[in-house]
Amino acid sequence: MRSITGILFVVVLVAAIVSGPYSFGFLFAIVTGLTTWEFCSILNKNQGVQINKLITTAAAVIFFFSVYGFSLGVSGTGIFVPLCLSILYLFISELYTNSETPIQNWAYALMALLYIALPFSLLSILTIEFFPVPGTGLNAVAYRSIFALSIFIFLWSSDTGAYIFGVWLGKHRLFPRISPKKSWEGSVGGTVVALAASQIIAIWSNDFAPDDAVLNRLYWAGLAFVVVVFGTWGDLVESLLKRKLGIKDSGNILPGHGGMLDRFDSSLVAIPAAVVYIYSISLI
Numbered sequence: 001m002r003s004i005t006g007i008l009f010v011v012v013l014v015a016a017i018v019s020g021p022y023s024f025g026f027l028f029a030i031v032t033g034l035t036t037w038e039f040c041s042i043l044n045k046n047q048g049v050q051i052n053k054l055i056t057t058a059a060a061v062i063f064f065f066s067v068y069g070f071s072l073g074v075s076g077t078g079i080f081v082p083l084c085l086s087i088l089y090l091f092i093s094e095l096y097t098n099s100e101t102p103i104q105n106w107a108y109a110l111m112a113l114l115y116i117a118l119p120f121s122l123l124s125i126l127t128i129e130f131f132p133v134p135g136t137g138l139n140a141v142a143y144r145s146i147f148a149l150s151i152f153i154f155l156w157s158s159d160t161g162a163y164i165f166g167v168w169l170g171k172h173r174l175f176p177r178i179s180p181k182k183s184w185e186g187s188v189g190g191t192v193v194a195l196a197a198s199q200i201i202a203i204w205s206n207d208f209a210p211d212d213a214v215l216n217r218l219y220w221a222g223l224a225f226v227v228v229v230f231g232t233w234g235d236l237v238e239s240l241l242k243r244k245l246g247i248k249d250s251g252n253i254l255p256g257h258g259g260m261l262d263r264f265d266s267s268l269v270a271i272p273a274a275v276v277y278i279y280s281i282s283l284i
Contacts, residue, residue: 005254009257017127024123025065031120032117033060036061036117037053046247050101051112052105055093055109060117066080067125071127072128115268119271126271127148154197154227158190158193158232163186169189171185187232191228194227198221199220222277223278228270233269
């Protein structure tokens with residue numbers, strides 16, 4: 001069951017990303033909602049708080065669609081008004097709930113938006129760009145699926161490499177206080193595999209430097225390195241969260257793989273780092 005779930009997960013994710021902006025938006029709106037709901041659920045259950053799961057999840061999905069719609073050029077900054085209203089509701093509603101943990105409820109609800117909704121929303125910034133067509137008054141949309149897809153390819157290849165090299169050579173613990181199974185040898189091995197994957201991508205994608213093959217390869221390698229390093233931190237962040245909550249898995253929505261947070265933990269930190277890297281490259 002674990003293998004079947006893993007294969008289906010990869011197939012659905014890749015198919016949605018490469019099929020176009022609409023399938024991409026539909027899938028990650030669902031992912032954002034499910035992950036936020038799961039996050040709020042485990043905190044309510046294990047942390048003794050009373051987060052408004054429905055409104056927080058709705059705010060997260062609105063967050064995603066706001067950035068997604070803005071990236072598509074369907075609206076100006078006014079598209080963020082519903083997001084502002086949902087956040088205001090989260091604050092004001094605590095006045096009437098008589099909850100014993102209003103400050104924690106606010107804090108965790110906003111954490112859900114920053115920790116989950118923001119990274120998934122930033123995928124739209126990476127993949128979608130609209131620009132005006134001269135003389136028509138219309139906008140055209142450029143969809144660059146390779147950037148979003150490459151993040152997951154680098155994370156998957158790093159995980160595979162880390163597992164193989166960790167089992168084979170792993171002796172020195174990377175972060176024993178939080179994740180005793182991770183080793184420096186596995187981490188380095190995973191990085192090497194991800195760097196190799198970046199060079200394969202660079203063979204047929206010159207999005208970074210169309211006129212300079214060597215520079216293009218270096219930029220892709222840089223992206224892979226950034227994704228792996230910050231992805232490792234993302235994995236450790238979720239491990240710390242689960243350790244403090246006293247749980248093994250964040251959920252059971254994916255048989256054999258745990259919950260949505262368990263599947264996307266690395267990407268939640270890697271995506272913002274990738275955005276910073278790619279936009280820094282564009283300024284050079």
